[in-house]
Amino acid sequence: xxxxxxxxxxSVAASCTHRTAVEADYNVVPLPCSMLxxxxxxxxxxxxxxxxIADSTQFVNAELFAGYIETLxxxxxxxxxxxxxxxxxxxxxxxxxATHEGYRITVSADSIVVDGADAAGTFYGLQTLRKAIRGxxxxxxxxxxxxxxDAPRFAYRGAHLDCARHFFPVDSVKxxxxxxxxxxxxxxxxxxxxxxxxxxxxxxRPRLAEIGSVRSGTIIGTSEKYDSIPYGGCFTQTEMRxxxxxxxxxxxxxxxxxxxPGHMAAALASYPSLGCTGGPYEVxxxxxxxxxxxxxxxxxxxxxxxxxxxxxxxxxPSEYVHIGGDEVPHGKWEKCSAxxxxxxxxxxxxxxxxxxxxxxxxxxxxxxxDRLAAKGRRVIGWDEIIDNGFDTTAVVMSWxxxxxxxxxxxxxxxxxxxxxxxxxxxxxxxxxxxxxxAPYWRKIPLDSVYAYRPVPEYFTPAQAANVxxxxxxxxxxxxxxxxxxxxxxxxxxxALAELQWCDAPKDFDAFIxxxxxxxxxxxxxxxxxxxxxxx
Numbered sequence: 214x215x216x217x218x219x220x221x222x223x224s225v226a227a228s229c230t231h232r233t234a235v236e237a238d239y240n241v242v243p244l245p246c247s248m249l250x251x252x253x254x255x256x257x258x259x260x261x262x263x264x265x266i267a268d269s270t271q272f273v274n275a276e277l278f279a280g281y282i283e284t285l286x287x288x289x290x291x292x293x294x295x296x297x298x299x300x301x302x303x304x305x306x307x308x309x310x311a312t313h314e315g316y317r318i319t320v321s322a323d324s325i326v327v328d329g330a331d332a333a334g335t336f337y338g339l340q341t342l343r344k345a346i347r348g349x350x351x352x353x354x355x356x357x358x359x360x361x362x363d364a365p366r367f368a369y370r371g372a373h374l375d376c377a378r379h380f381f382p383v384d385s386v387k388x389x390x391x392x393x394x395x396x397x398x399x400x401x402x403x404x405x406x407x408x409x410x411x412x413x414x415x416x417x418r419p420r421l422a423e424i425g426s427v428r429s430g431t432i433i434g435t436s437e438k439y440d441s442i443p444y445g446g447c448f449t450q451t452e453m454r455x456x457x458x459x460x461x462x463x464x465x466x467x468x469x470x471x472x473x474p475g476h477m478a479a480a481l482a483s484y485p486s487l488g489c490t491g492g493p494y495e496v497x498x499x500x501x502x503x504x505x506x507x508x509x510x511x512x513x514x515x516x517x518x519x520x521x522x523x524x525x526x527x528x529x530p531s532e533y534v535h536i537g538g539d540e541v542p543h544g545k546w547e548k549c550s551a552x553x554x555x556x557x558x559x560x561x562x563x564x565x566x567x568x569x570x571x572x573x574x575x576x577x578x579x580x581x582x583d584r585l586a587a588k589g590r591r592v593i594g595w596d597e598i599i600d601n602g603f604d605t606t607a608v609v610m611s612w613x614x615x616x617x618x619x620x621x622x623x624x625x626x627x628x629x630x631x632x633x634x635x636x637x638x639x640x641x642x643x644x645x646x647x648x649x650x651a652p653y654w655r656k657i658p659l660d661s662v663y664a665y666r667p668v669p670e671y672f673t674p675a676q677a678a679n680v681x682x683x684x685x686x687x688x689x690x691x692x693x694x695x696x697x698x699x700x701x702x703x704x705x706x707x708a709l710a711e712l713q714w715c716d717a718p719k720d721f722d723a724f725i726x727x728x729x730x731x732x733x734x735x736x737x738x739x740x741x742x743x744x745x746x747x748x
Contacts, residue, residue: 232259235348237356240727241341242707243397243714245363253358254322257300260288264304265296270332271304273462278304278339284737285343287350299323302342306335314399314464315364318342320356330364333464337363337397344395344731367667369630369682370713371400371468372706374698375640375689377407377479378500380446385695387459392702392740394463396710401460402535402684404470405448408478408497409690413469413528414449417520418484422447425479428496434691435652439498453528468593469529471521472537474577478503480517487514489549500690502540509577510551518581526588533608536581539595543570567601575601582607593630596622608681612638615665623672623679632684636665637709639701640688643743650701651691659745662708663721685709696741703735703742704728 234257239248264275275292283289296303302325308317311330316338319326327342329335341361346354372393374386381389390401405413411425427445432438448456457467477487478497485492489508497503507514525534546552547570561572575598582592582604593608599622608630609622615633622629631637634655641657642650662685668677685706692698707728725745735742 232351232353234353234355235346237342237345237354238347238730239341239345239357239359239361240730241344242724242727242731243710244717244727245341245361246715246717247362249360251321251358251360253320255358256320256322256325256356258282258286258302258354258356259300261300263291263293263297263301265293265301266304267294270306271335274304274332274336274339277336277463278302278343281339281343285346285350285734286348286352286354296324301325302327304335304339306330306332308334311362312364313368315362316341317363318359318361320359322358325356333399334364336394336464337365340395340397344734346734347730349733365397365714366716367680367682367713369400369684370398370710371402371630371632371682371684372396372398372702372709373402373404373632373684373686375404375407375687376412376446376448377404377410377689379689379693380410380412380444381695381698382446383448383452383456385698386456388695389698389702390456390460390463390465391738392699392706393465395734395738396706397714398706398710399465400682400684401465401467402470402686403467404472404688406471406479407476408503409500410445410496411479411483412447413453413525414447415521415524416450417524418517420483421480423483425483425496428479428498430498432499450524450528457529466531467529468531468533468535469525470535470537471525472535472539473518473581474507474509474574475502475539475541476537477507478505480507481505484517487511487517489545489552502542504542504544506541506545507577508549508551509546509573510549510553510555514577515580518577519584522581522584523588526585526590532591533593534585534590535593535610536578536585537595538574538578538598538601538603539612541574541597543568543574546570546573571601575603578603599625599627610684612686623676626679628679628681630682630684631667631680632686633665634686636661637683637685638688639685639705640690640692649692649697651688657705659705659708660721662705663711663724664719665712667712683709683713699741700743703740704732704745707731 266275279289306329308328308330314333316329316334318338327338411421414422426447430439430441431444460467481488481494482496556569561569563569596609596611605626609627610630612632615635640651643658644656667683668680
């Protein structure tokens with residue numbers, strides 16, 4: 214037996230020694246800020262390589278990285294607490310000189326050290342090592358000796374998914390979060406409620422899940438016909454907490470959106486007394502915006518908001534909650550005696566800047582913001598809140614055009630997240646002739662995403678400082694399957710990552726070269742993406 218065991222050990226050692234190796238390439242997406250080659254010798258990643266963690270704070274990072282390595286190479290590194298003499302990758306978070314989420318990678322013949330400013334920084338350093346792998350299973354990886362210093366340009370790097378128009382189950386949402394992690398995105402904007410469906414369980418308002426989550430049918434394409442097939446789906450609070458925890462392991466914050474006071478047809482179908490007319494209402498089967506909105510003159514509406522927002526903050530620990538404020542038609546308020554009485558009591562009047570109804574919208578949104586502030590939270594709103602003169606403590610998510618909303622918000626002291634529908638709406642089709650995605654007149658090819666400038670040259674330093682982030686949106690009116698969600702997001706999400714992380718001169722050809730090296734990783738993970746030949 215001893216002789217047999219000795220022979221087996223020699224055989225394994227020999228097989229490892231004679232394994233082929235591919236050289237890693239640090240020109241990844243997004244491109245690191247600084248890379249300096251050194252003379253420390255190449256590090257060989259092999260089946261015997263181990264991951265060394267100094268303490269338990271790095272264990273999740275190590276577990277995830279071990280899984281990434283196994284997917285790409287076929288072997289899974291062991292995780293240990295004490296470093297051997299060589300052949301290890303150390304994960305630490307002691308780089309006090311780096312900014313938040315920054316990291317340093319030091320590669321030598323004996324080891325790789327990934328030292329983050331914090332656990333998130335270490336995670337992004339590991340993503341760089343993951344994306345640097347070129348080759349397939351059954352091969353070792355040679356990491357050339359290097360010193361990489363890297364940190365993100367924007368603190369807020371977001372991606373959005375609309376689960377209201379079409380519902381995607383927990384496994385799909387988790388896969389979307391994995392896609393975000395691969396692209397160094399740290400905020401998941403989760404659109405959970407709209408006219409076409411209410412997708413989150415509120416225990417104090419059970420009819421939202423029972424009635425508001427199901428529409429009687431769905432409009433067929435851009436026609437005036439409906440399929441008459443009931444369509445529904447709703448996340449339980451347990452499922453949402455699970456998704457929050459899953460994202461947190463990947464250093465991603467989940468920001469829920471409860472759109473108000475418009476986009477509330479599903480809620481009104483559940484509780485008709487919350488509307489100006491008392492109904493009847495129905496969950497919308499067509500796309501677009503309902504004329505029926507929450508009745509700002511009804512005190513029960515404010516109780517409803519209290520109950521919903523209290524449960525939202527109990528589920529989601531994020532600093533921010535998105536409260537919408539977009540596309541609110543005020544026609545029903547103009548005819549509603551309760552709303553007009555509320556306008557009179559509050560002393561709201563038309564002026565050169567806004568109507569009394571716009572100011573009433575400001576009032577109800579301010580109420581929601583104050584309720585959230587009492588819970589230690591802050592609000593994000595679509596850029597229409599600027600029109601109503603909303604409190605500048607809110608963050609403006611600028612979507613109407615490439616700069617207008619963002620520039621106006623930045624000028625007036627708002628912090629701004631750029632998500633223009635001209636460049637960063639990933640539900641829009643890539644090109645003429647496409648059959649997947651929203652068939653709007655505007656097309657958004659990959660080079661258009663890459664060319665966008667979140668901070669234009671004409672911004673003043675003060676305006677530039679108010680731009681805190683960039684986000685890509687995936688609305689799903691015309692995207693019924695999750696495979697199509699992936700196809701519409703990838704590879705545009707890679708161009709988004711460059712906008713969010715890097716502050717370097719634009720070079721689309723160089724970006725495409727790096728992106729081509731990312732595509733095999735998409736394939737290894739089983740992602741559906743649009744081929745570059747069709748970009």
